[in-house]
Amino acid sequence: MESSDIFLASNQFGLDVFKILYEKEKSGNSFISPIVLASSVAALYMGASEDTRKRIAKALRLDNNVGEEHVLKLQSYLKALQTQCADHVTLSSGIKILLDKKWNCLDGFKHKIQQLPFTEMQSCDFQHDTDTLAQDLHRWLAQVSNGSISNDLKVDTIDQDQSLSVISCAYFKGKWVHGFDAKNTQLLPFVVAPGHSEEVPMMCATGRYPYIKDNELRYSALELPYQGGRLGVVIILPDEYFGLEILLKNLNLEIISELLKNLYMADSALNLIVPKFEIKNTFQLATTLSCMGMEQAFSADKSNFSELANPCRGLRLNAVTHAAAIKVDEEGTVATAAPGSKGRPAKAGLSNILKVRVDHPFLYVIVDKEDQNTFLFIGHINNPVLNA
Numbered sequence: 001m002e003s004s005d006i007f008l009a010s011n012q013f014g015l016d017v018f019k020i021l022y023e024k025e026k027s028g029n030s031f032i033s034p035i036v037l038a039s040s041v042a043a044l045y046m047g048a049s050e051d052t053r054k055r056i057a058k059a060l061r062l063d064n065n066v067g068e069e070h071v072l073k074l075q076s077y078l079k080a081l082q083t084q085c086a087d088h089v090t091l092s093s094g095i096k097i098l099l100d101k102k103w104n105c106l107d108g109f110k111h112k113i114q115q116l117p118f119t120e121m122q123s124c125d126f127q128h129d130t131d132t133l134a135q136d137l138h139r140w141l142a143q144v145s146n147g148s149i150s151n152d153l154k155v156d157t158i159d160q161d162q163s164l165s166v167i168s169c170a171y172f173k174g175k176w177v178h179g180f181d182a183k184n185t186q187l188l189p190f191v192v193a194p195g196h197s198e199e200v201p202m203m204c205a206t207g208r209y210p211y212i213k214d215n216e217l218r219y220s221a222l223e224l225p226y227q228g229g230r231l232g233v234v235i236i237l238p239d240e241y242f243g244l245e246i247l248l249k250n251l252n253l254e255i256i257s258e259l260l261k262n263l264y265m266a267d268s269a270l271n272l273i274v275p276k277f278e279i280k281n282t283f284q285l286a287t288t289l290s291c292m293g294m295e296q297a298f299s300a301d302k303s304n305f306s307e308l309a310n311p312c313r314g315l316r317l318n319a320v321t322h323a324a325a326i327k328v329d330e331e332g333t334v335a336t337a338a339p340g341s342k343g344r345p346a347k348a349g350l351s352n353i354l355k356v357r358v359d360h361p362f363l364y365v366i367v368d369k370e371d372q373n374t375f376l377f378i379g380h381i382n383n384p385v386l387n388a
Contacts, residue, residue: 006070007077007372009061010038012253013292016061018378019248020288026245027193029386031279031324031379033093033170035074036118040095040168041289042071043119044297044317047109047308051296058293072115079117081368081376088227089174091376094144095119096137100126100163103309126162137167141323145171148280148325164305165319172366172377173327174226174233180205180274180330190275191241191360192383200384201276203330206353211268212259217250218243221263222270222356230370233328234263235274236363237356244361244380256365260373273357275384280325289320326366326377 014034021030038060045056046068054064062071082091097113099105101123113121124133142150148171180203189197210223218239225232236259238247286298296302303316366377 006073007374010035011375012061013038014375014378015253016292017288020291021283022248022380027382029279029381031281031326031377032322033324033377034375035078036093036168036170037322039074040166042074043095043097043116044166045071046112047305049304049306052304055294055296059289075116075118085228085230089231090146091172092144093118093170095168097121098124098165100124103163103315105309109308141169144169145325149323162318163315164317167321169323171325174231175331177225177227178207182330185330190384198383198385202273203276204273206271208267209270210263210266211270212263212266217247219247221259223263231366231368234365234367235358237358241360244363257373260367269353271353271355275358276329277381277384278327279379282323285320285322
């Protein structure tokens with residue numbers, strides 16, 4: 001498998017996970033990092049053998065014979081991206097693999113984990129010391145998420161019978177190329193359910209943005225670029241107030257890839273109204289990943305983690321936890337962005353400006369435009385005031 005296919009697989013994996021989660025979270029908001037979550041599951045892939053290894057590869061949407069050196073590229077990519085974009089965005093991530101002390105972790109697996117920039121192995125006592133473990137995890141989550149996530153991981157999610165689990169966390173906050181003036185932010189209605197709307201803080205700006213409209217699938221899409229030009233959040237807004245569910249059923253990776261290709265070639269003058277929001281989620285994904293093909297890893301009778309621990313008989317994966325947080329507000333550069341940059345002010349042709357009001361449930365994806373259009377994050381907003 002080519003290394004570029006790893007990122008395509010990560011996109012597919014993230015989209016599939018998101019669609020399953022959406023079915024459970026329609027009335028709320030969601031936010032996950034496909035590449036961080038994939039990295040956490042890929043770390044377990046390196047400790048699995050035989051059919052368990054194949055099943056994890058299937059869930060990750062990878063070839064069965066994918067080499068570990070390709071899997072390592074996920075975290076190497078993340079590390080490089082964080083360094084290159086540090087002046088413009090806050091992008092942090094972390095992964096913990098928790099193994100009960102009754103199991104002996106193999107030196108070979110420890111060495112593999114040490115090569116990963118954001119992953120650490122931790123021996124713990126699930127049976128006798130869950131309170132201390134929970135406190136440690138709360139501190140770690142707060143550190144990785146810039147204080148956004150801490151006590152969201154409840155103690156009762158740490159089972160005394162656990163032997164192996166993995167927790168991943170990601171946080172994102174970026175600065176716009178063309179910031180929103182906070183003086184223009186106002187409370188406006190956001191439709192959250194038939195016959196019901198919430199007054200939410202809406203950011204307002206007039207400028208030039210990548211924008212397209214698809215009359216067949218009935219959506220519009222726009223990009224808000226972050227400073228540096230490499231990353232941007234793509235908002236996909238259904239034409240109908242409650243058309244997100246139908247739209248998601250029709251969207252696949254090929255359609256989104258074509259959407260992004262067309263979007264980046266577009267440029268429109270927009271009067272834009274977008275909600276402020278701050279989302280923090282913690283998801284338990286054992287059932288989701290089982291549905292995606294790796295149910296064997298969660299079975300004490302069938303799992304094989306012989307590359308991770310010895311003896312490995314009875315060792316199974318108990319939990320896969322993913323926490324993610326994002327903050328979207330007015331922060332950015334001043335309105336006088338450099339000529340030719342996306343998101344620049346629209347000073348002419350005011351009569352031709354299109355009004356785009358993001359005032360009902362929508363999908364959003366944070367994309368790395370310079371590297372395979374990699375999905376760094378994906379989520380949906382049903383009510384911007386939830387989680388804030």
